[in-house]
């Protein structure tokens with residue numbers, strides 16, 4: 001059977017999601033002065049055991065409540081801007097394709113219909129530009145500003161996007177996007 005053509009997108013999303021979770025966990029630990037169990041690596045099984053809530057505590061935990069449209073928006077922008085920050089300077093053809101597909105899929109299945117419909121419209125007038133890391137970050141910043149404007153929010157200065165959304169602090173380049181190596185296909 002042929003491989004699912006969206007598999008690379010899902011694999012990339014999973015890796016980025018794991019990385020973001022690790023970063024949030026690090027921020028949480030630094031705010032609460034908790035010590036990490038052993039390692040912040042999501043692949044270390046011990047990191048998921050000792051600091052987790054007991055089963056009955058989960059309903060008392062504020063983070064177990066349904067998220068608001070605003071929280072969902074902030075989380076999604078965090079994911080997208082982080083992806084853009086991690087995007088390679090010289091992406092492969094597959095990586096460019098993945099980003100375009102990701103945006104198209106997001107505009108269809110984003111779990112807020114009003115937002116998804118608006119996003120579809122914004123994408124139509126601002127097609128994805130993913131030729132390089134700088135191009136993708138600036139395009140996304142502009143796109144976010146279009147959404148900001150429609151919601152009456154202030155315009156973000158896009159020359160400051162790299163300062164706001166830096167690359168993930170990951171050892172041994174473990175957060176690099178899949179397919180980002182010098183030996184990869186780098187067709188224009």
Ligand SMILES: Cc1cc2nc3c(=O)[nH]c(=O)nc-3n(C[C@H](O)[C@H](O)[C@H](O)COP(=O)(O)OP(=O)(O)OC[C@H]3O[C@@H](n4cnc5c(N)ncnc54)[C@H](O)[C@@H]3O)c2cc1C
Pocket residue numbers: 069070071072073074075076077081110114115116118119140141142143144145147148151153155156161164
């Ligand atoms: C694709 C998409 C479509 C959406 N459509 C709607 C909609 O139609 N209606 C609706 O009510 N909500 C929508 N939202 C949610 C909305 O955009 C906000 O996420 C939400 O209102 C919370 O806003 P916020 O002020 O906390 O900051 P957010 O807009 O969530 O931004 C988070 C952080 O990103 C930074 N930031 C802000 N602007 C930029 C930029 N241009 N470039 C880089 N960084 C920036 C700031 O530091 C900010 O604190 C949408 C979200 C997404 C992801």
